[in-house]
Amino acid sequence: MTTENSSFYSDEELFHAMQVRKSTRTYNGVELKPEHLRLIQNYLKDETQMKGPFGDTFRIEFMNDVDIDEQIATYGYIKEFNAVLMAISTPEPSALFEMAYVLHGLVLQLTEAGVQTVWLGGAFNHKDAINISDMNENEIIAAVIPMGYESSKKRLLFDYIAPVILGAKHRKRVDDVYFSNDFQTPFTDNSSKYYEALDVARRAPSAKNKQSWRVVVDEENKSLHLYAFFSLRDEVGTGRKQYACPPEYLDLGAYFRTLELALIHKGLEGKVIIQNLSIEIPQELDIEYIASWIQN
Numbered sequence: 001m002t003t004e005n006s007s008f009y010s011d012e013e014l015f016h017a018m019q020v021r022k023s024t025r026t027y028n029g030v031e032l033k034p035e036h037l038r039l040i041q042n043y044l045k046d047e048t049q050m051k052g053p054f055g056d057t058f059r060i061e062f063m064n065d066v067d068i069d070e071q072i073a074t075y076g077y078i079k080e081f082n083a084v085l086m087a088i089s090t091p092e093p094s095a096l097f098e099m100a101y102v103l104h105g106l107v108l109q110l111t112e113a114g115v116q117t118v119w120l121g122g123a124f125n126h127k128d129a130i131n132i133s134d135m136n137e138n139e140i141i142a143a144v145i146p147m148g149y150e151s152s153k154k155r156l157l158f159d160y161i162a163p164v165i166l167g168a169k170h171r172k173r174v175d176d177v178y179f180s181n182d183f184q185t186p187f188t189d190n191s192s193k194y195y196e197a198l199d200v201a202r203r204a205p206s207a208k209n210k211q212s213w214r215v216v217v218d219e220e221n222k223s224l225h226l227y228a229f230f231s232l233r234d235e236v237g238t239g240r241k242q243y244a245c246p247p248e249y250l251d252l253g254a255y256f257r258t259l260e261l262a263l264i265h266k267g268l269e270g271k272v273i274i275q276n277l278s279i280e281i282p283q284e285l286d287i288e289y290i291a292s293w294i295q296n
């Protein structure tokens with residue numbers, strides 16, 4: 001834990017968390033311990049933790065003592081959790097990105113504390129979630145995050161087969177998702193000061209493990225340009241198992257939180273801005289610029 005704020009784990013500890021975090025789908029039904037409840041409550045009321053790079057507005061609702069059968073169905077995907085975080089925002093890309101950035105900071109704190117989590121964008125009943133939340137008309141529930149302690153009893157389909165189908169342990173190669181200066185040149189320079197952080201950040205979670213992050217590395221201007229690669233737009237809607245928003249914006253927020261912590265771990269601090277870039281995006285690809293990280 002940090003000395004400045006005794007209730008949170010340090011960047012160094014979170015660097016460990018990002019490497020060991022994995023999604024948990026079968027919990028043991030045990031209620032969250034008081035120290036873990038405190039961690040969540042302290043995080044949610046800490047202005048520094050709740051602030052993202054853009055200052056957009058979003059809300060994170062925490063619910064304890066949730067009755068899964070009555071209050072929030074997950075179509076059998078997720079079992080025996082009692083607590084859930086709900087990610088509520090307007091559907092603007094920057095708000096979604098920022099909300100996921102903030103929420104993933106909490107996921108990593110929880111991981112380090114020994115609490116397991118799973119991001120859910122589609123596999124929960126949106127109507128249920130809307131009924132138990134305090135929503136405004138212009139808002140959506142972009143995701144929910146069940147939390148708890150992993151059960152020692154695993155389920156064949158959800159704990160073994162589903163992660164294999166998703167390739168949950170696998171990540172695309174560095175030179176598949178990262179580029180040097182333009183989208184034509186794969187990034188391969190493992191002597192780059194950014195390499196290790198970029199490499200580790202690939203561990204971030206993403207919807208269907210699509211790893212929608214693409215980064216163009218500009219060494220000369222000490223910049224990393226973040227882009228989202230979309231492949232799940234067909235699954236956005238109001239139906240069963242659909243996403244309330246393109247989940248890629250959430251992927252990018254969780255990814256950027258991970259990348260930023262990994263950069264800090266390497267002694268690299270920077271700021272996030274939105275620029276007018278002249279990097280050409282290949283026409284056949286559904287890619288959108290999100291923001292740039294510029295080293296201080």
Ligand SMILES: Cc1cc2nc3c(=O)[nH]c(=O)nc-3n(C[C@H](O)[C@H](O)[C@H](O)COP(=O)(O)O)c2cc1C
Pocket residue numbers: 021022023024077118119120121122123124143166167168169203204205206207208209247250251254
């Ligand atoms: C925005 C987002 C939405 C997700 N939605 C779901 C979901 O609806 N159902 C599910 O089982 N997992 C969901 N996941 C978890 C991913 O499947 C998981 O992160 C990915 O397979 C990588 O596995 P790992 O988290 O164990 O590293 C989601 C993850 C993210 C970031």
